[in-house]
Amino acid sequence: xxxxxxxxxxxxxxxxxxxxxxxxxxxxxxxxxxxxxxxxxxxxxxxxxxxxxxxxxxxxxxxxxxxxxxxxxxxxxxxxxxxxxxxxxxxxxxxxxxxxxxxxxxxxxxxxxxxxxxxxxxxxxxxxxxxxxxxxxxxxxxxxxxxxxxxxxxxxxxxxxxxxxxxxxxxxxxxxxxxx
Numbered sequence: 001x002x003x004x005x006x007x008x009x010x011x012x013x014x015x016x017x018x019x020x021x022x023x024x025x026x027x028x029x030x031x032x033x034x035x036x037x038x039x040x041x042x043x044x045x046x047x048x049x050x051x052x053x054x055x056x057x058x059x060x061x062x063x064x065x066x067x068x069x070x071x072x073x074x075x076x077x078x079x080x081x082x083x084x085x086x087x088x089x090x091x092x093x094x095x096x097x098x099x100x101x102x103x104x105x106x107x108x109x110x111x112x113x114x115x116x117x118x119x120x121x122x123x124x125x126x127x128x129x130x131x132x133x134x135x136x137x138x139x140x141x142x143x144x145x146x147x148x149x150x151x152x153x154x155x156x157x158x159x160x161x162x163x164x165x166x167x168x169x170x171x172x173x174x175x176x177x178x179x180x
Contacts (some may be wrong), residue, residue, distance in 0.1 A: 046073075048083040049125060052090040053147040056121035059095070066095055093132060098156045101127045103174045108163050119157065122147045126161040130168060137165040 045101050046054065058064040058073075068159040070091050074084050094101065101124045106112050112120065126144030131136040141161040 002067055018162055029133050034173065046077045046079075046114075047143070047146075048079060048086040049090065049143045050147060051077050051079065051084075051087040052125060053118070053121050055087075055091050056094055056125065059119040060121060061168060066091060073147070089133075090125055094121075094128045097128060097132065097141070100174050101131070104131065104164070104171050105160070106172055110147070111174065115151075117154075118147070122157050123160060124154075127164055130161070130164055141165060 022033050041111050051070075055064075055069045055073050058069045059066050070088060074087065076086075079087065102112060104127055105123055109115070109123070114121075115123070122144045125147070126140050129140035129144070130137060133140075141158060142156060144161055145157045
């Protein structure tokens with residue numbers, strides 16, 4: 001495009017959007033530009049927990065191998081090494097402890113098997129962080145809730161994980177359940 005054509009396109013777009021949107025703050029415009037550039041470069045905009053959630057959902061729904069799914073998702077996400085280690089720890093920790101995490105969750109959720117794969121993955125991630133990692137309660141809950149796609153899911157995840165944080169000391173452990 002020529003330089004003469006660009007102002008004309010900008011003024012036409014500004015007219016369609018209205019005066020309030022035409023005066024977009026430069027910081028917001030810069031953020032949108034970075035997002036577009038990241039998408040064009042092939043890098044995903046995922047956090048460490050977003051990577052772990054994505055991998056866990058792929059393993060549950062598609063039967064993907066965790067090591068391959070994690071490796072490909074990490075290479076696309078372009079995370080810092082520290083964040084990549086966190087994603088790896090959460091992913092493998094949830095997969096290693098799925099039965100005990102589900103046992104704990106079943107004490108708070110009546111029909112865990114009726115939740116979606118994405119909700120189960122987020123619940124397991126949050127529960128793993130609350131029970132097995134030194135993540136602060138508020139961070140474990142809010143980051144797991146952030147992976148939800150709908151308002152209903154966010155409310156459900158928030159309620160269950162906040163209860164988990166409050167009641168984790170009084171939950172029955174799998175090894176205690178069978179003894180009289």
